[in-house]
Amino acid sequence: MPLPVSPLAPEKQPELPPIAGCRCGAIAAGLRYKGRNDLTMLAFAPGTTVAGVQTTSTTAGAPVVWNAKRLPGGTARAVIVNAGNANVFNGERGERDVAATAAAVAEALGCAAEEVLVASTGVIGEPMPIDRLCAAVPELVAHVRDDGWPEVAAGIMTTDTFEKRATARVAIGGVEVTINGVAKGSGMIAPNMATMLSYVVTDARLPATVLRDLLGPIADRTFNCVTVDSDMSTSDMCLLFATGMGPAHRAVERADDPALAGFAAALEDVLRDLAIQIARDGEGAQKLITIDVTGAEDGRAARTVALAIGNSPLVKTAIAGEDANWGRIVMAIGKSGERAERNRLRVRVGGVTIAEDGSRRPDYREADLGDHMKGRDIRIEVDLGLGEGRARVWTCDLTHGYIDINADYRS
């Protein structure tokens, strides 16, 4: 039974334009789901560069292990993604299945298996229906095309209730290039490298070293600042591809080349947009929560405090109950392990200062926040009053819907 679409879904989704050098699409291979596409591919022109960030889980899935060996090469001809089965904890067989998948794609595309990246998302510990998957590959390779992007966004979903797409046009040295991005993820979402699946493709011509230097810090400020339930997945990855097949722009060799400033900003916009969409599709989410922490000793401390708030079940259930329970925010700050001083703390919700100078403001009235708490978009601001460190984290409330989905997902 399909889940109802999150009430936080964006009203409009952008159309993703074709990217020169990238053909893509999805088919129904019957791997797990009935009546929907579950096998997705992006195929790239020769010379396409790639960088990626993946989960730091010590029980990462076989595809993550495969990709970790391929990404240092910096080039890729395809990524294939199956939805419904994570291929995690399947022993040696899991590794053989990944190699077989890559080999099947390589044969159909006419490239080396080492140039094929693999991703899987879904249930852990179920052997892959590998024969069916490999048998479907030739059809998928024949199916991919320039305008297949809507199928990509849909084909990688599991418990997602809406597609997550973003696109940008930006100039490098006066020449416009395009960035397309898709993502999936709505549970088992906690920051530590990517926290979901995301594929971002540009037609710019950029060396893999530049992609790597761009992607790491941007992923840290975007995907790694989203949390739904504090549970880090075994399968997370964000891969960034550059086909180099767009309009010719002047060569860029370093991520800090001033000609790339606009591109870096646009790339961060795309990733941030996708990251927030993941929080908006958090399992059971009824409210998007944006947490800004300022005044921390440094950026890392700010992020730790913001995540302590964003991962607190008590903060998230209070917001589900439309209760501006700032005491639970204070509790979460206190448990983060980062330095905090009661008399320097300031807590604001919905733009209203509730507590400062070590206690609740005498003029604060809960009624002032009634409308804000009833809304879809909850803002929490904490200033620690200690330094210049700041971070922003996105999450969602913890509702009966999360319990419904997760007490029941596998069956």
Next chain:
Amino acid sequence: MPLPVSPLAPEKQPELPPIAGCRCGAIAAGLRYKGRNDLTMLAFAPGTTVAGVQTTSTTAGAPVVWNAKRLPGGTARAVIVNAGNANVFNGERGERDVAATAAAVAEALGCAAEEVLVASTGVIGEPMPIDRLCAAVPELVAHVRDDGWPEVAAGIMTTDTFEKRATARVAIGGVEVTINGVAKGSGMIAPNMATMLSYVVTDARLPATVLRDLLGPIADRTFNCVTVDSDMSTSDMCLLFATGMGPAHRAVERADDPALAGFAAALEDVLRDLAIQIARDGEGAQKLITIDVTGAEDGRAARTVALAIGNSPLVKTAIAGEDANWGRIVMAIGKSGERAERNRLRVRVGGVTIAEDGSRRPDYREADLGDHMKGRDIRIEVDLGLGEGRARVWTCDLTHGYIDINADYRS
């Protein structure tokens, strides 16, 4: 509206016998709750020794700060506990209110304010109704008596649905002494020093240094191994008092005195019993979950892995759904940050080995676990296959009841 009693409540609660040198009881001071006792005291004979472990929160409540200054003295004449208001984040006023409370008790008892410990549990950030509290102290001091223990267990409750009591009789050098313990706690429960309120009293004669050396490691293996929701409270404490007024036993100067081995074991039994009762009364709990991790590199690593499992919303919702979703256990192991190797891991649920040698056992059938998962008492065993470290953690499932209680507690 009172919450229904947890289905995991013990069938029988022990009667707590009088402890020589300890008078106790509770009264209804009308501080927050209507029609129930909310102000509790234990008063001790002169010479009573004390040790305590308290929350490590950096936003700890004013009572925790007060006690931290008094505990090094090693003696106490009373502890007073109010339920309903945590006296946290109330600025300088919070500190003045604690001092006023201690002074009121000291005056009524005829001791020094520095010999009075204070505890508060309830809502954060609300100023204490201090005048009403201090006005009630003389009545409370007049009210405490040898057989007031049932009132103590009940008077400190907030969202608890049953009283938590434990008692033991044990010999020191052939002379029998008594240990009584009570605890409260059902939400904002995560291990890091005590994680709740607990008061344990013995009539043995033990120096404060011995109490300290006993309490720290025992609390680490008991209260600090319980988690309900990963949220560490601002108000947690476990205080251990020894009145020395029981039958005379031979003097003990060190915690590792062989004469104390039985006492230490009995004390650990009492604290473990109370700790498990807290997990049994976890907000919304329908199932008690016991997690054993063995084969870790050391005990600390084992505890970290066990807590990663016990705090995982996905593991806890799966169990609420009676789903032996061992893949989520593998996920939680992977996110713990501790060393794990897929091919050495073994995962057992309800005594059934599900996964080993890097994958699911071929002969495993989910149906084998149906009865276990439908029961109240869920057992998870993980062997990491790396070393000798082991830990046991207790938690409960994550249900609609948790959301109901916490989206609604304050209002």
